[in-house]
Amino acid sequence: MDDFGSWSVLTTNFLVILYIAMSGAMFPAILHLCGAKRWRAQIGFLSGTCTALFPVAGVLLAVLLLNGEMTFPWLKDARAAGAHGAEGAHLSGWYNYTFLVAREVIGFIIVAGLSIGLIRRQYLTEADPENNPISRFNALVILMPFAYIIYGTMVAWDFEMTLQPGWHSASYGAYQFQSAFHGFLGFFVMLLYFLDRSNKLTRHFDPQVFNHMAQFILAMSILWVYLYFTQYLVMWYGRLPTDMERYWRMIDEGYMFIGMVFLALKFVIPFVTFLFKGNRNNPAIIMLVGFCVILGTWIERFVWISGSVSSDQYHIPLTTAFDIAVTVVAMGLSWLAIGWALMNWWLVRHQS
Numbered sequence: 302m303d304d305f306g307s308w309s310v311l312t313t314n315f316l317v318i319l320y321i322a323m324s325g326a327m328f329p330a331i332l333h334l335c336g337a338k339r340w341r342a343q344i345g346f347l348s349g350t351c352t353a354l355f356p357v358a359g360v361l362l363a364v365l366l367l368n369g370e371m372t373f374p375w376l377k378d379a380r381a382a383g384a385h386g387a388e389g390a391h392l393s394g395w396y397n398y399t400f401l402v403a404r405e406v407i408g409f410i411i412v413a414g415l416s417i418g419l420i421r422r423q424y425l426t427e428a429d430p431e432n433n434p435i436s437r438f439n440a441l442v443i444l445m446p447f448a449y450i451i452y453g454t455m456v457a458w459d460f461e462m463t464l465q466p467g468w469h470s471a472s473y474g475a476y477q478f479q480s481a482f483h484g485f486l487g488f489f490v491m492l493l494y495f496l497d498r499s500n501k502l503t504r505h506f507d508p509q510v511f512n513h514m515a516q517f518i519l520a521m522s523i524l525w526v527y528l529y530f531t532q533y534l535v536m537w538y539g540r541l542p543t544d545m546e547r548y549w550r551m552i553d554e555g556y557m558f559i560g561m562v563f564l565a566l567k568f569v570i571p572f573v574t575f576l577f578k579g580n581r582n583n584p585a586i587i588m589l590v591g592f593c594v595i596l597g598t599w600i601e602r603f604v605w606i607s608g609s610v611s612s613d614q615y616h617i618p619l620t621t622a623f624d625i626a627v628t629v630v631a632m633g634l635s636w637l638a639i640g641w642a643l644m645n646w647w648l649v650r651h652q653s
């Protein structure tokens with residue numbers, strides 16, 4: 302199963318890119334629902350450019366589903382059991398692989414379409430409010446959280462929670478998609494910082510936005526650490542040895558160090574840094590904290606995926622040629638996609 306450690310890097314890249322794309326539409330929807338219309342008007346379109354990552358995420362999803370036994374280690378055993386006339390534990394009901402592929406593909410198409418439609422409607426509502434009433438935008442804004450939560454829960458179950466047969470957590474869906482949104486905030490504040498310094502924006506946003514982002518990241522860091530330890534506490538206090546096995550295996554087989562690293566990157570550093578008011582008003586420091594958050598999110602996803610199976614040798618990420626190659630390709634395509642979206646966004650805003 303050592304190859305699964307390297308393949309987990311591909312799954313990790315898919316999840317990070319997917320959630321940045323989804324959150325690119327979810328973020329302006331949240332701002333609108335909370336009444337932060339002025340804030341959304343300044344950075345909503347910049348957030349929306351992240352939806353350009355959906356094609357990249359779609360390609361990675363296709364690769365992962367086509368190589369099912371590499372992505373889902375339980376599938377090989379389940380198929381072998383079925384070939385011998387025994388019932389495969391993961392080939393019935395919800396875990397039937399045909400059903401898994403169908404729901405992932407259909408869910409992806411729906412969420413991608415809704416996200417891109419929301420960003421497009423946001424532009425049309427602002428550019429031509431007479432012919433595009435805000436009620437149409439409001440309808441998509443209301444739908445977006447439901448789609449994000451339902452699809453995010455399904456992704457969390459399929460690509461992380463059920464990788465270890467029989468392991469489950471009632472709060473894993475919320476923990477995973479909240480963590481991913483936290484990672485998006487880290488990525489997005491970096492994007493804002495470099496765009497602001499590039500002097501290529503036709504209309505600069507209020508510098509106070511960085512302070513708002515710092516407070517948002519701080520709040521999400523606290524919520525993340527709560528959800529992270531909620532699962533552990535329930536299983537530990539409930540004396541559920543089978544469920545605790547996954548935690549012990551990740552620790553015993555060498556994941557404790559990188560586990561402590563993502564805990565520091567996603568909680569300790571943001572919490573300690575943003576306790577000081579001056580740091581919450583320093584864009585450079587906020588950008589560096591954002592980098593820590595998105596890096597910590599990447600490592601966290603890898604640990605949960607790679608550490609889900611028993612192995613005599615744990616796998617430190619980005620230590621093989623395959624790890625580096627797939628990550629460079631995925632990030633390179635993402636860079637080109639967002640760059641293309643930003644260029645088109647800049648041209649539209651410049652002309653308007």
